[in-house]
Amino acid sequence: MNWNWSTLGDFLPAFRDGLLVTLQALVLGALIAFALGLVWALAQRSPVRAVRWPVTAVTEFIRNTPLLVQLFFFFYVLPEWGLTLSALATGVIGLGLHYSTYTAEVYRAGIDGVPPGQWEAATALSLPRSRTWTAVILPQALRRVAPALGNYVIAMLKDSPMLMTIGVLEMLGQARQYGSRTFHMNEPIVAVGIAFILIAYPASLLLRALERRLVR
Numbered sequence: 001m002n003w004n005w006s007t008l009g010d011f012l013p014a015f016r017d018g019l020l021v022t023l024q025a026l027v028l029g030a031l032i033a034f035a036l037g038l039v040w041a042l043a044q045r046s047p048v049r050a051v052r053w054p055v056t057a058v059t060e061f062i063r064n065t066p067l068l069v070q071l072f073f074f075f076y077v078l079p080e081w082g083l084t085l086s087a088l089a090t091g092v093i094g095l096g097l098h099y100s101t102y103t104a105e106v107y108r109a110g111i112d113g114v115p116p117g118q119w120e121a122a123t124a125l126s127l128p129r130s131r132t133w134t135a136v137i138l139p140q141a142l143r144r145v146a147p148a149l150g151n152y153v154i155a156m157l158k159d160s161p162m163l164m165t166i167g168v169l170e171m172l173g174q175a176r177q178y179g180s181r182t183f184h185m186n187e188p189i190v191a192v193g194i195a196f197i198l199i200a201y202p203a204s205l206l207l208r209a210l211e212r213r214l215v216r
Contacts, residue, residue: 008187008188008191010178010182011174011175011178011187011188011191014174014175014177014178015171015174015175015188015191015192015195017169017174018169018170018171018172018173018174018175018192019171019195021088021168021169021170021171022157022160022170022171024088024092025088025091025092025095025160025163025168025170026095026153026156026157026160028092028096029091029092029093029094029095029096029099029156030096030099030152030153030156031096032092032093032095032096032097032100033095033096033097033098033099033100033102033103033152033156034100034103034149035100036096036097036100036103036104037099037100037101037102037103037104037106037107038103038104038107040055040059040100040101040104040107041103041104041105041107041108041111042107042133043055044056044059044104044108045108045111059100059101059104060101062097062098062100062101063098063101063102067094067095067098067159067162068162068165070094070097070098071090071091071094071162071163071165071166072165072166074090074093074094075087075090075166075167087163087166087167087168088163088168090166091160091163091166091168094163095156095159095160095163099152099155099156102152103149103152106145106148106149106152107141107145109144109145109148110140110141110142110144110145111137111138111141113141113144114137114140114141114144118136118137118140119132119136119137121136122136122137146210147207147208147210147211150203150206150207150210151204151207153203154200154203154204154207157196157199157200157203158196158200161173164176171192171195171196172189172192174188174192175188175189175191175192176188176189
């Protein structure tokens with residue numbers, strides 16, 4: 001096996017660009033997943049069946065469909081219907097939409113975990129329903145589910161290499177492109193793997209510390 005670690009100096013600019021794209025896709029995708037997941041969770045609690053059932057069907061369909069298939073659908077099929085997005089925008093939307101169905105379940109569990117007495121107290125105080133949600137229920141639910149939401153951010157990070165399949169040059173895409181051009185594939189791939197570890201492992205430690213702090 002031929003190793004030439006001196007090539008990593010040449011790979012560094014491409015790696016830096018790939019890292020920035022990875023982080024951009026991760027941050028924007030996470031924001032979509034968190035916001036849309038909360039919408040899904042609240043809609044699934046709606047007393048109106050015409051709202052609750054379609055939302056449940058859509059989230060179940062997305063959750064049980066591979067992320068890669070969804071990315072291909074957005075990137076290759078939607079343009080046939082007149083909706084064309086850039087590769088990065090497609091990747092961000094794909095990640096966010098896919099993981100929003102998982103964060104919806106996290107939110108649901110957090111909301112269900114709020115003691116019934118909190119609902120009763122809000123009713124006794126004659127708080128409007130919107131005030132009950134924003135001032136009583138959601139703050140307690142979000143405190144409970146914050147570590148779980150963080151775990152999905154790490155999962156999104158590990159799934160970000162899938163964006164390479166639609167032309168997004170994130171870290172792995174840059175490594176593959178560099179290897180194809182220089183015929184040195186081992187070193188950039190190993191460097192990318194180490195980078196994922198250096199990002200994901202400290203993040204997991206922070207989440208554990210956050211979880212211990214919140215459960216006190």
